[in-house]
Amino acid sequence: MQKLDELLEVAEGVVAAARKAGADVAEATVRGGSHLSTKVRLREPELVEEAGSRSLGLRVMLGQQVAVTYTSDFTPAGRARLVEDVIELAKLSQPDPFAGPPDPSLLSKPEQHANLDVYDEAMDALNAAEALARAKDGEDAALSYDPRITNSEGATFTRASGESVLVTSGGFRGTSRGTYASLVVSPVADDADGKKRSGYHWAAKRHLGELEDARGVGEEAARRTLRKLGASKIASCEMPVVFDPDTARSLLGLLASCINGGSVWRRSSYLLDRLDTQVASELVTVIDDPLIPKAPGSRAFDGEGLLSRRNVVVEKGVLKTYLMDTYAAKKLSMQSTASASRGSSGGVGASTTNFVLQPGTISKQELLASTKRGLYVTEMMGFGFNAVTGDFSRGAAGFLIENGELTQPVSEVTISLNLDEILKRIDAVADDLDLRTSTASPTFRVSAMTIAGK
């Protein structure tokens, strides 16, 4: 914990210096981290990257004038410059009647901070040779899986650890640390007509010992690549669309951007003025829960020092709350949901933590079996979403579902429908939730969407 003490000392020094220079409010976040990333390709080492990094972010208020500064220069001169710059910039900003720190009575105390088990002491001990061996195992499993796997974009194993502290002039002091290990394998297969098909699979865990077996990850990557062989466009039509967990969470991420308090007060969300109304089908319950042990988005306190709490955002299709930091809450005349997130550069805004669409009761197989004809989407491409209107149109690839079975692979089509309508048309939710990502969803089906192809 010596490292955390050092970071705390830096943060406290900068907060004191900013106060002395005239800041009414000063908040400093200091982060340190180290990582090792190794990549193999065609069974040979391609990259070994190893480094440590650190950052110091500062936000101040002079009355209600706000500024932020950031530096990676921790020398006394670097820190002095950080404080000098932030005061100069705060004087340039114009008073914002909604700016202000959280009410001190809302700040959490270190003894209230839950241990979320996101740190693995053993992580940093893993050396480059072991990391390369894991990557090599993963790639070898994919290359050996089937002769139709003819090439590879490689396999990458990464371990990372980080620690951060937040100190505010309002009296908050918090520390956190976390670790992360991941393996991604990306094989390539040759298809007819000279096309290639690339696919991938990945695993990630907070604890090294819980990471899936490398060979298993490689084999799944091979299966995901091979099943795309022979993909083609289908004719334009309207039909049910089933989203696998990867693409389902991508849609859920769009919802997350629209229930963000910042988007709401900026009038940049189609969910403006929609609290306590139906925004999705009754099968949809979405919870933002920062307190799940070992999960990727977990945190004991938010970016302003408020105690983390579970927020039910959508309950049986009804929008119950937006996610807000202190500022967004003031703008919307509501209370903070303890959803503040502080970027390494010092800026604060609302964000999700573990944002999860709750699993249903049927299996993925049952869901597919009950779909007579439809499109099973496993990949989406592009940025075709307008948060202001909810209009959604993206490239998609996957499989045709015929009589409840996956048949022909499909590529180069688009799927389109307004997100409001997509969420309302969800008519089946499976039970295959995996908390590998901080925004997570099980497989679900939308009763009808427009597919544009030939």
Next chain:
Amino acid sequence: MTSRYQAPFAESGPAPIDPEIARKLLDVALEQGGDYADLFFEYAASGSYAFDEGILKSAGRFVTMGLGVRVMKGDATGYAYVEDLDLDAMKHAARTAGQIAAGGTSVVPQAIARKSPADRYPVGLLSMDVDGLVKRELLERADRAARAADPRIVKVDASLSEELREILIVTSTGHFVRDRQPLLRFGVRAIAEENGKRQSGSSGGGGRAGLEYFDELSPEHHAAEAVRQAVAMLDAREAPAGEMEVVLAPGDSGILLHEAVGHGLEADFNRKGTSNYTAQVGKEVASELCTVVDDATLGGSRGSINVDDEGLEPTSSVLIEKGILRGYMQDRHSADFFHVQPTGNGRRESFRSHPMPRMTNTLLMAGQDDPEEIVRSVKKGVYARKFGGGQVDISNGDFVFSLTEGYLIEDGKITAPLKGVNLIGNGPDVMRKVVMLGHDLEVSDGIWTCGKDGQSVPVGVGCPTIKISAVTVGGTQL
């Protein structure tokens, strides 16, 4: 240019790096073995100004600095970086990067020769050095103009970001080269509401330029453009679905080139044999109307560079000439592999990342058609005017790009505005379906950022009016 922001490792800085220190570090990097090593020193100072609801709500300033050390042995790369530029910390990074080559033979670094590249972005008034009040005033002007332009505008925000990136690259092949890269980006966003409908519009620009940028394209210009788009989209109707003729407006439509052919022509994918353009040099990959170049030399453009992040001077390289594939965009590693000259396309996001072949300014050169004639030639199709971005699957060339402002073309006339929609196609297929090309080549204003393998770099795109005979439009109307 002189600036109050200066790298400590600059010649006149407090802790200058000279060829002698660099040589010592390269020796450490290669002491365990290796074929090649380089040092990448970077200092980046940047600022951001966020204007919202009629006030400058927040201002920020950010400084990052560090050294990245790379050691190569065969196809393997060792990489390490450090933020602390004292000699021991730098030596430690050099040793860490050198581990990849442990036990092998080693090269001796060549004698270091200083190089001074041409200046492709002479800046009049470096934004970082100008009083913040001047920048606040530019944002206020945009805000005022947008609010006054139309009563349906309910929300306006504007932002200005500025950067000065100073780099020093030293290689074991004897290069020692410095560059200073300014970058400016200005943006305005407006939201219009009418009868319960709400739409947004935006406009932005910039480049490797100083505040003289605004002499030609004023804050009021961007405000008017954002308002025009937001208001026009209030009447947007559902877009059609299916294959049809599409006409792309000049300038930002170059994003199609960037996705459809650009990424696939980055040499790393071709070295590995994972691109759909692998082994296609000399073959016909586009309609004979198409000549595509990657040009790092355009004065002041967002994608321009004096040197790449491997210390090489880029030129304008022809990728496709009259439909025939001529070559790839190379970095040092891939150029070695293909036994060709590097093209100066080795770029990296920062000292924290190793270089890869990347685009600079990617352009489809002008054709000979009259742009109005191109629109007139379409019976039923889509006119694509503004874009939100795109993505490509390198392995097979399937790409998408999303339209944020598009119109229906009916009987040769641009008619109703369409809701945001995606276009999807296959790179080589779509490039073969380019049937008309305007004489109106435009380079995009400086807004685009390209992502690859988690690294972002600023780029430019450009093209004339383009007609594609069939591409899939991802609307909702069958």
